[in-house]
Amino acid sequence: MQIITISREFGSGGREFGKRLAQSLGWAYYDKDIILNLAQSNEKINELSEKELLQEFPISFGKTFSSLSIFRNSAVNLVAKEQRAIRSIAKREENFVIVGRCADVVLKKHKPFNLFIYADMNAKIKRCKKHHPKGEKLTDKEMEKKIKQVDSARRKYHELVSTEKWGDKKNYHLLINTSGADIESLVAPVSEYIKTYFDGKKK
Amino acid sequence: MQIITISREFGSGGREFGKRLAQSLGWAYYDKDIILNLAQSNEKINELSEKELLQEFPISFGKTFSSLSIFRNSAVNLVAKEQRAIRSIAKREENFVIVGRCADVVLKKHKPFNLFIYADMNAKIKRCKKHHPKGEKLTDKEMEKKIKQVDSARRKYHELVSTEKWGDKKNYHLLINTSGADIESLVAPVSEYIKTYFDGKKK
Numbered sequence: 034m035q036i037i038t039i040s041r042e043f044g045s046g047g048r049e050f051g052k053r054l055a056q057s058l059g060w061a062y063y064d065k066d067i068i069l070n071l072a073q074s075n076e077k078i079n080e081l082s083e084k085e086l087l088q089e090f091p092i093s094f095g096k097t098f099s100s101l102s103i104f105r106n107s108a109v110n111l112v113a114k115e116q117r118a119i120r121s122i123a124k125r126e127e128n129f130v131i132v133g134r135c136a137d138v139v140l141k142k143h144k145p146f147n148l149f150i151y152a153d154m155n156a157k158i159k160r161c162k163k164h165h166p167k168g169e170k171l172t173d174k175e176m177e178k179k180i181k182q183v184d185s186a187r188r189k190y191h192e193l194v195s196t197e198k199w200g201d202k203k204n205y206h207l208l209i210n211t212s213g214a215d216i217e218s219l220v221a222p223v224s225e226y227i228k229t230y231f232d233g234k235k236k
Numbered sequence: 237m238q239i240i241t242i243s244r245e246f247g248s249g250g251r252e253f254g255k256r257l258a259q260s261l262g263w264a265y266y267d268k269d270i271i272l273n274l275a276q277s278n279e280k281i282n283e284l285s286e287k288e289l290l291q292e293f294p295i296s297f298g299k300t301f302s303s304l305s306i307f308r309n310s311a312v313n314l315v316a317k318e319q320r321a322i323r324s325i326a327k328r329e330e331n332f333v334i335v336g337r338c339a340d341v342v343l344k345k346h347k348p349f350n351l352f353i354y355a356d357m358n359a360k361i362k363r364c365k366k367h368h369p370k371g372e373k374l375t376d377k378e379m380e381k382k383i384k385q386v387d388s389a390r391r392k393y394h395e396l397v398s399t400e401k402w403g404d405k406k407n408y409h410l411l412i413n414t415s416g417a418d419i420e421s422l423v424a425p426v427s428e429y430i431k432t433y434f435d436g437k438k439k
Contacts, residue, residue: 151405202354202403208411215436222432226425233418 035060035128035231036145038137040199043183044157046216047150048132050209053220055130058228063122064132071118072111112193133187137204138195144234146227149205154180156212206230238263238331238434239348241340243402246386247360249419250353251335253412256423258333261431266325267335274321275314315396336390340407341398347437349430352408357383359415409433 037054041047048064055062119139122129131140137147152160158176171179191199202208207226209219240257244250251267258265322342325332334343340350355363361379374382394402405411410429412422 149405153406200405202352202405202411202413203356205411206413206417208405208408210405210409213437214409214433215439218432218436219429222425222429225428226422229421229425230417233421234416236418 034123034143036123036136036140036143037130037148037227038140038145039130039132039148039150040135040137040205041132041150042152042157042200043180043187044161045150045152046160046211049216050148050150050211050220050223051130051132053217054224054227057220057224058128058130061126061129062131063119063129063136065134068115068118068122068131068134069111071121072114109193112190116194135191135194138191138197146207146230147205148223148227149200149202149208151200151208151210153210153212237326237346239326239339239343239346240333240351240430241343241348242333242335242351242353243338243340243408244335244353245355245360245403246383246390247364248353248355249363249414252419253351253353253414253423253426254333254335256420257427257430260423260427261331261333264329264332265334266322266332266339268337271318271321271325271334271337272314274324275317312396315393319397338394338397341394341400349410349433350408351426351430352403352405352411354403354411354413356413356415 037051037060039047039051039054041050051064052062054060115134116139119131119134119136122131123140123143137145154177157180158173161176161180162171188199191197197204207223209223211219240254240263242250242254242257244253254267255265257263318337319342322334322337322339325334326343326346340348357380360383361376364379364383365374391402394400400407410426412426414422
């Protein structure tokens, strides 16, 4: 089983990178939207007990939550369901690429290859304005604010499931700065890099 | 002109990576030892005036030094000479790989590709003990202490020439974690990645 997890700053092109990487490898592809869908559609995990919720946050609950009552919070409940959905993907897929939702933490025991995609603020603003039709109406300053808000939410999500710092290089195998780069053309050598990495692990 | 600079944690295999990368690309190779040699052998730059020294530390001298008298310190004088040596390499070489001595900062105007090579402490200890005959006599704890000392010196060197933080991902194009990886096999895809990156810049 080979898994590539992608963590990424908003606007860095991490999702595009992940999609193209999965395509180039012929692997299945999962991202935030698909995981959310799985988490919400699986009736069996719609009602998690407090005990089950505790199991989903083995490390960090003591640090993050002041009281167990917060486990009944619906947002936290959803995070737990998403983690279960991610683990269910690992049960049925052989090789896959998964973007977002702290899959690097949740799937740690499967020894995934963890990629972090990021870029300079200017490059992210440019990319967001190009790819999001609504973004065109925002000023650069407004777009920067939005980018920071999304990344702050991602950081907080990460804090729920891990004691590690989001984006800290020690938690990844490769970190790619996409500022001013053409993502499409960079996928082939990165795909080769990861294949070589996994081949080395087999030896 | 295409330049690859390599910054690296001690024991991560950054120097080996740089040598192999230069070999694979057919480019010239420079590292700390060669730069030191150039800096010490060039008679013309053996005597730097205070004014000249100030020019070598345009950004950070105010932050780092409490008094100009420190410019007369021989260690700082050597750093200045090394920076001049690095610039002189860029004058005579077309394409080259350069490891260490903050070449990413010194050669910034040439828009180099900046690589950062790092690894987990355990991987670095293992590598150091394998590659340094003297290292075999050290305990893991002693080796860890040595690794931290060398990296601390590198961090301080970096602070002399830059206000940026050493190892902060925003200052690099690609960061590679070599823990448990076979460096030799990873050089080919990284070399492809960098070629593709530079090709994209030409367009």
